[in-house]
Amino acid sequence: MAVVAFVVFSLLYLTPGDPAAILAGDAATDDDIRRIREKLGLDEPFLVRFGGWVWALLHGDLGISIFTNLPVTHLIGQRIEPTVSLTLCTLLVAVLIAVPLGVVAAARAGTWIDRTVMAFSVLGFSVPVFVLAYILILLFSIELDWLPVQGYRSFHEDAWDWLRHLILPSAALGTVYVALIARITRARMLDVLAQDYIRTAQAKGLAPRAVLVGHALKNAAVPIVTIIGIGIALLIGGAIVTETVFAIPRVGRLTVDAILRRDYPIIQGVILIFSGAYVLINLAVDLSYMFFDPRIRY
Amino acid sequence: MKRFFHYVAAIAAAAVVYALPGGDAAAQQKVLKFIPQADLRILDPIATTAYITRNHGYMVYDTLFAMDAKFQVKPQMVDKWEISKDALTYTFTLRDGLNFHDGQPVKSSDCIASVERWAKRDALGQKLAEAAESWSAVNDKTFRLKLKKPFPLTLEALAKPSSNVPFIMPERVAKTDAFKNIDDATGSGPFKMVKEEWVPGSKVVYVKNTDYVPRKEAPSWASGGKVVKVDRVEWIYIPDSATAAAALNAGEADIWEQLPPDLIPVLARNKDITVKDIDPLGSMGMIRFNFLYPPFNNEKMRQALLYAVNQQDYVIGIAGSLKNGHPCYSYFTCGTPLSSETAAEPLKGKRDFDKAKQLIKEAGYKGEKIIIIDATDQPIVHAQSLLTLEMLKKLGLNAEVQAGDWGTLITRRAVKEPVEKGGWSIFHTWLVGPDMVNPAVNFPIRGTGDKAWFGWPTDPKLEELREAWFNATDAAASKKATIAVQQRAFEFVPFIPTGQFILPTAYRSNITGLIIAPINLLWNVEKK
Numbered sequence: 001m002a003v004v005a006f007v008v009f010s011l012l013y014l015t016p017g018d019p020a021a022i023l024a025g026d027a028a029t030d031d032d033i034r035r036i037r038e039k040l041g042l043d044e045p046f047l048v049r050f051g052g053w054v055w056a057l058l059h060g061d062l063g064i065s066i067f068t069n070l071p072v073t074h075l076i077g078q079r080i081e082p083t084v085s086l087t088l089c090t091l092l093v094a095v096l097i098a099v100p101l102g103v104v105a106a107a108r109a110g111t112w113i114d115r116t117v118m119a120f121s122v123l124g125f126s127v128p129v130f131v132l133a134y135i136l137i138l139l140f141s142i143e144l145d146w147l148p149v150q151g152y153r154s155f156h157e158d159a160w161d162w163l164r165h166l167i168l169p170s171a172a173l174g175t176v177y178v179a180l181i182a183r184i185t186r187a188r189m190l191d192v193l194a195q196d197y198i199r200t201a202q203a204k205g206l207a208p209r210a211v212l213v214g215h216a217l218k219n220a221a222v223p224i225v226t227i228i229g230i231g232i233a234l235l236i237g238g239a240i241v242t243e244t245v246f247a248i249p250r251v252g253r254l255t256v257d258a259i260l261r262r263d264y265p266i267i268q269g270v271i272l273i274f275s276g277a278y279v280l281i282n283l284a285v286d287l288s289y290m291f292f293d294p295r296i297r298y
Numbered sequence: 299m300k301r302f303f304h305y306v307a308a309i310a311a312a313a314v315v316y317a318l319p320g321g322d323a324a325a326q327q328k329v330l331k332f333i334p335q336a337d338l339r340i341l342d343p344i345a346t347t348a349y350i351t352r353n354h355g356y357m358v359y360d361t362l363f364a365m366d367a368k369f370q371v372k373p374q375m376v377d378k379w380e381i382s383k384d385a386l387t388y389t390f391t392l393r394d395g396l397n398f399h400d401g402q403p404v405k406s407s408d409c410i411a412s413v414e415r416w417a418k419r420d421a422l423g424q425k426l427a428e429a430a431e432s433w434s435a436v437n438d439k440t441f442r443l444k445l446k447k448p449f450p451l452t453l454e455a456l457a458k459p460s461s462n463v464p465f466i467m468p469e470r471v472a473k474t475d476a477f478k479n480i481d482d483a484t485g486s487g488p489f490k491m492v493k494e495e496w497v498p499g500s501k502v503v504y505v506k507n508t509d510y511v512p513r514k515e516a517p518s519w520a521s522g523g524k525v526v527k528v529d530r531v532e533w534i535y536i537p538d539s540a541t542a543a544a545a546l547n548a549g550e551a552d553i554w555e556q557l558p559p560d561l562i563p564v565l566a567r568n569k570d571i572t573v574k575d576i577d578p579l580g581s582m583g584m585i586r587f588n589f590l591y592p593p594f595n596n597e598k599m600r601q602a603l604l605y606a607v608n609q610q611d612y613v614i615g616i617a618g619s620l621k622n623g624h625p626c627y628s629y630f631t632c633g634t635p636l637s638s639e640t641a642a643e644p645l646k647g648k649r650d651f652d653k654a655k656q657l658i659k660e661a662g663y664k665g666e667k668i669i670i671i672d673a674t675d676q677p678i679v680h681a682q683s684l685l686t687l688e689m690l691k692k693l694g695l696n697a698e699v700q701a702g703d704w705g706t707l708i709t710r711r712a713v714k715e716p717v718e719k720g721g722w723s724i725f726h727t728w729l730v731g732p733d734m735v736n737p738a739v740n741f742p743i744r745g746t747g748d749k750a751w752f753g754w755p756t757d758p759k760l761e762e763l764r765e766a767w768f769n770a771t772d773a774a775a776s777k778k779a780t781i782a783v784q785q786r787a788f789e790f791v792p793f794i795p796t797g798q799f800i801l802p803t804a805y806r807s808n809i810t811g812l813i814i815a816p817i818n819l820l821w822n823v824e825k826k
Binding site (some may be wrong): 016017018021022023024025026028029030031032035036038063066067068069070076084108119134137138141142145148149150151152208244245246247249253254257260261262 | 339340341343346347348351419421459461474477478479480481496497498499500501519534535537538539541544547548550630667674703704705708710712727729730733741748749750751752
């Protein structure tokens with residue numbers, strides 16, 4: 001984390017761009033910008049600024065946004081619920097659909113079911129998220145008027161509305177993950193289903209479902225869980241298009257907006273939080289391996 | 299399986315019960331959902347000239363004076379005022395019932411501190427400050443301005459409609475350094491900001507200021523009665539224009555402040571939506587030069603481009619069609635009292651590339667690299683950049699577009715180095731109509747060298763003529779002085795206007811009372 005902190009700060013220091021110029025607006029003069037820069041402490045040397053940031057960080061303070069004057073922790077805090085909600089809903093949709101599809105496709109390898117699942121998988125990869133998002137909006141929001149076009153509603157304010165606001169973005173975003181996880185599941189299941197112990201289980205007269213779920217799927221789970229873990233990491237900050245199209249205030253857009261405006265405290269804070277979250281996700285994924293494959297020990 | 303469904307039913311029931319109170323409270327309120335032109339990031343309308351912050355300012359603050367649709371100055375917070383016979387003393391008395399959102403009465407000291415802070419940042423405010431000897435409070439409701447020399451634009455300055463607007467803040471806030479961004483949105487205006495609900499990048503919430511006492515006059519631009527007819531206004535920032543259109547179509551939003559031209563026909567098809575130009579002045583595009591280095595440090599090079607710029611192309615490029623704009627052969631906003639086409643011949647009529655090439659030859663152009671800095675995330679800037687590139691190439695100039703985002707452009711335009719060392723030759727931008735109505739507010743026209751706007755033109759003659767305009771005592775003299783400024787501008791060419799365009803507003807048919815003004819004002823708006 002210390003390395004991440006140093007690299008992030010250094011990169012931002014070297015990146016061209018001046019938040020003082022953006023803050024001052026189009027009509028500002030050189031002198032206006034220079035004075036704002038002074039007030040913000042942006043004219044101070046690298047070590048002074050880095051030292052100040054690290055000192056604040058050690059006290060749990062990620063700093064104040066240059067533009068909104070709000071604490072970075074507050075801005076990130078506002079986005080935690082939408083970020084977690086969309087990530088979990090998307091993942092839930094993806095796993096609940098993709099894993100059974102992959103298992104069925106593998107169990108019926110070479111049949112029309114397998115080919116349909118694979119065709120869907122190719123389609124899921126090929127259709128850009130924003131195109132799918134617009135189609136879903138047109139169909140379910142404009143034509144049928146079933147679901148809201150955009151925005152986010154907190155679970156605490158209205159749980160039903162919260163769910164309604166998440167359905168379309170989760171469906172749009174989840175399609176790629178359904179395609180990915182279904183393909184991985186199918187491929188891994190095909191490997192496992194060719195193993196001797198599966199044949200033994202079948203020869204012992206176990207029900208096909210028990211063989212598939214109890215023996216094959218559990219043994220195929222490690223790479224699937226790895227992909228799901230990577231998916232979570234990507235979904236936290238990498239769903240900018242979905243956030244933009246559905247106007248959901250998640251951390252992804254917060255980061256992009258901060259980059260465009262050179263709001264350094266936000267960029268630094270978000271990247272630091274992201275890296276921490278990624279470490280935790282990887283740890284959880286690694287630990288889960290022990291459950292699926294007891295041979296794995298740390 | 300049965301047990302599973304019981305769990306699901308229990309969770310769903312709990313969620314519905316949990317959700318009910320919030321839903322009821324919201325249903326009783328009249329909520330106006332407004333899609334603004336940009337995301338509100340900065341709350342301080344003095345620290346920035348960003349239009350979205352100015353619009354926020356109009357929601358929460360009030361002004362001493364305001365300009366009406368006839369460009370007349372009208373009192374707003376001021377009840378009465380007196381000007382001494384020698385025009386050196388102005389005495390203002392505040393009207394009754396003015397209170398800040400925190401319940402404190404608006405006092406003279408608040409007004410003085412606010413105007414003084416504004417005058418440190420605003421160009422017209424700085425002129426007023428130069429002429430001012432002192433501001434003093436006579437009592438809590440009366441204050442006085444003493445001038446060193448007559449300043450005929452005193453009331454116009456205090457009624458300035460666009461950035462920076464002299465909004466009145468509590469003294470404790472207005473005492474903040476003018477170069478430091480304030481975070482306290484306490485004003486005395488018709489709406490109160492609900493800061494706890496502000497989610498930058500997503501939503502800004504205002505509620506009706508029930509203690510606000512509107513003036514009796516009908517609203518006209520930012521003057522007159524600011525009667526709020528809804529309980530709550532939510533600015534919903536939707537970054538994707540297709541989604542914004544869908545939200546308006548679906549009734550999730552009531553008003554969309556500025557439509558991109560390509561979506562106008564889409565929304566116009568919906569009978570429940572009105573698409574209308576409510577901005578009478580629109581915006582003006584411009585080509586700005588770097589005056590420090592060749593080739594545009596040469597007057598003839600700049601004059602050459604006047605003969606080549608086709609404003610119709612620029613208007614179509616920016617606004618989609620000539621329905622949403624028109625050429626404006628003036629350095630001052632067309633449709634306003636001081637605009638004229640005097641000396642505009644090089645910019646009008648059939649484009650004369652031969653004349654332009656002749657001027658380029660006379661300028662002794664030696665093939666110097668021309669760098670156009672572009673911001674692809676700003677369609678108005680990007681469209682102009684591409685059109686200018688094409689024009690320069692047609693003239694045989696060695697031009698190149700260097701594209702980036704707006705943040706990069708406005709940083710790079712401050713670089714005073716030559717193009718080989720990261721400098722630039724041309725950038726494009728646009729200003730709203732009110733920011734170009736006269737020589738006082740039209741800052742790109744200034745020729746003060748290092749102190750001028752980016753490009754840093756130096757032209758003492760232009761400055762002299764501008765100064766003469768400040769001394770004009772009546773409308774005729776003001777017009778005459780403006781024409782002199784424009785004549786010089788067409789010789790010196792501080793920038794080239796590329797046309798006037800209007801991005802229309804779209805709103806649902808149950809919305810009435812939108813004020814026709816160059817700023818989107820949300821008082822008087824009713825939702826049925």
